Amino acid sequence: MAGKLSKVASGIPGFDEISQGGIPKGRTTLISGISGSGKTAFSAQFLYKGITDCGENGVFVTFEEAPADIIRNTKSFGWNIDKLVKENKWAFVDVSSDDSGSVEVGRYDLGAFLARIAYAVEKVKAKRVVIDSVAVLFTSYQDQGVIRRELHKLAANLKKSNVTGIITTERQFEDRQISRYGVEEFVSDNVILLHSSLSSQGERERTIEVLKFRGSSHDSEEVPMLVTVEGVVVYPRLKPKPGGKIFLQKISTGIKGLDKLLCGGVYKNSSTLITGASGSGKTITALHFIVEGAKRGEKSLFVEFEESPDQLYRNAASFGWDLEKYVKKGLVKLICHYPAGLKAEQYLKLIQDTVLAHKAKRIALDSISDIKRIYNERKFHTFVTGLSTLLKMTDATSVLTNTTPQLLEMKEISETHLSTAADNIIILKYVELEGRMHRVISVLKQRGSKHEKDLMEFEVTSSAGITVLGPFKGIENLMNGTARRILQMELGNGRKEAERDFIAEAAAGKI
Amino acid sequence: MTAKCLLKLYILKQKADFQKAIETLKSILETELKGLYLLEVINVSENPQQAEEDRILATPTLVKVSPPPVRKIIGDFSDKEKVLAGLGLTTEKKEKVSPG
CATH class of the missing domain: 3.40.50.300 (P-loop containing nucleotide triphosphate hydrolases)
Structure with a gap:
């Protein structure tokens, strides 16, 4: 009736x-x-x-x-x-x-x-x-x-x-x-x-x-x-659509050596957590990912909490990337907003609206730790849950960075519920070995795919950004930060050269 | 008492018992204030604007406009003493003397 x-x-x-x-x-x-x-x-x-x-x-x-x-x-x-x-x-x-x-x-x-x-x-x-x-x-x-x-x-x-x-x-x-x-x-x-x-x-x-x-x-x-x-x-809660699409296609992270570790890159629509201490190379990894998309003509969104657009442009420019050009072309959208200015719901809504309006295919968020620091635990949880729902609703592939207080803190990763939300986890780290700091990159997990388990050394250069050099072979306890050589083994030429340079520079009194 | 007591009565004429309330009130006024009051009857459904100006919500409401202070009595006036007391016209004068 x-x-x-x-x-x-x-x-x-x-x-x-x-x-x-x-x-x-x-x-x-x-x-x-x-x-x-x-x-x-x-x-x-x-x-x-x-x-x-x-x-x-x-x-x-x-x-x-x-x-x-x-x-x-x-x-x-x-x-x-x-x-x-x-x-x-x-x-x-x-x-x-x-x-x-x-x-x-x-x-x-x-x-x-x-x-x-x-x-x-x-x-x-x-x-x-x-x-x-x-x-x-x-x-x-x-x-x-x-x-x-x-x-x-x-x-x-x-x-x-x-x-x-x-x-x-x-x-x-x-x-x-x-x-x-x-x-x-x-x-x-x-x-x-x-x-x-x-x-x-x-x-x-x-x-x-x-x-x-x-x-x-x-x-x-x-x-x-x-x-x-x-x-x-x-702010309605985002509702995940059941039976979402599953993509079997892999896409490049923009770092060749990392793609290799991931056995061909990350799955489309997956989310990747990049975790590491301050200065370990997280932002540049995220930039690699976004620039790679822009080079392929894919739209992307970069959410940056700590740096202004100008700082980010300068940062990118130091590796030879014209991020500003991509932004002006409309390929890359930036949200540079210190979290304290907005409530968690507002921030999530801003990201959501931008992702949907911009039809972003790649999303980088640098870093999720800033969100955790600003908002209380309940709001942080709401944010992360909402964000992962949003990421699953779209077909965008995402990279989230997470700052660990020091070295590798597994506890930190699992506590934030991020480890279950993320499909892939990549660890960036500094280790000290025989009086020298080395940068380490490793894939901790990749959902639905095999991946290399090696701990790889990488370097950051102004010409190429991140370059993965090779595995640390014959060394143990790398992840504890107190690495020790267990066997004398030949290292790659790159390493030898680097060592030679180091000695030469030391001799010249530069260090 | 020199000046006349000015009264306004707000009623809703749709109500069946409005006439009875008017009669009750008039009989009180005729016994206590004969020749000393002016009563204006206002139907709020016809004059809502006036109810707005005098900020009336309930019906019936009797407003003593003057002499000051302005007073309001709400209801059907079924208790004569309360009506007079409400208007400040009660005959028994019990002056309160505050100590000290």
Whole structure:
């Protein structure tokens, strides 16, 4: 009999995704949350965007903040409610501090309240109404039965005129009780909960959850919500598509010797973790990967947390790569953004939007450790989970770098959940051998493929970047950093030359 | 008392019992303030704007506009003493003297 409940766009980015279409049309939806959970901002945005994006005029009934305060507070979102009021698109019904200090004698109803709302709806031909927040009614009037009855009547009136309503109410605590007075939720078939808590770092963390939409499907997950400079934004969790494509094709990392270790490169759509101490060559490995893509005309994204674009250009230029040219050509997109400026959800969304819009085939992220340092553990986990879901959703191949505090810390790799998320793990490392520092590269794991297990020496030169030289044969304990030669063996010519150079330079007093 | 007491009564005429509330109120006023008051009756469904200006939500609401202070009584006026007390017109004068 009843068709699918139709919905109107909420005007809150991300919300229509979790609510599968927005706010139920011609119905009244209850939004409940503790103080500071974002109820006013959410509902004001519903009204504002309704006017600016959908051409649906609105009425804002305010119990708590005076209209002037709402107009002023939302200026920081870049909104001009004042103008909409003048254009007769937005009407306030100001009921803040009304009826305070009045005496109750006998029976009454809220006839004037409903008449004022009806008048305002008529005046601007409203399609949306917000009442923020009805909790005040429960403290202003003694007869709660009257309030409940009048709210029912209000919801019925709105439904009759096909007006979409939002009623906010207060929760006292983050507990099982939906609303403070325990009756509000019976007014509406649709309930949205806003949660708010302080993190261990004293940061306010908000989430949103659609508790029920009668006669309509919706996600039941609690997802992050932020009040940003552009208003309220909801961040739905990425949903991995089951049965994703599996690629058997391998692509080059841009480093010949590494491709050889990987038996032909990394699988397309795989993710590779490059782990090593600071200065071990992670950024340049990531650059190799991106430049290789650009040379092949593949689009890529480079996410860099610590360096500015100019630093990155200079870095690349020192190996003879014109990264700036690739960026200008549109082959490479850069996101150089220190994580602290954005919340984890925002950062993930930025990466997601860029990857999807740019259709990046290669993604490098340098480094995931910066994310770990900035955000708390829970947010970091959310970020990594979201990122790996995103990477699997696309057909992009990715390289993530991870900075280990020193030497090789296996514990560090597994702790971050990165080891299971990554298909391939490559270790970069310095070792000391007979009074000299050597650079080591090795493939720890490659999912679905065999790979060479050798520890290889590599060098970094300005002409070629990373060049893999050859295996360390006859040496043990390399990974502990206290390598020892177990057999005198002939090393490659390259090594011999290097040693000769070293001796020559030492003799010349350069070292 | 020299100046007349100025009163506004906000009602919703759709309600069946609005007439009874008016009568109850008038009988109180006629016994206690005969010739000393002016009562204006406003139907909120016809004059929502005026309800807006006077910030009325409940019906019936009686507003004593003057003499100051402004006072509001909500309900059907079924308790005469409470109505008079609410208007600040109660006959029994029990001045509170704060000690010290």
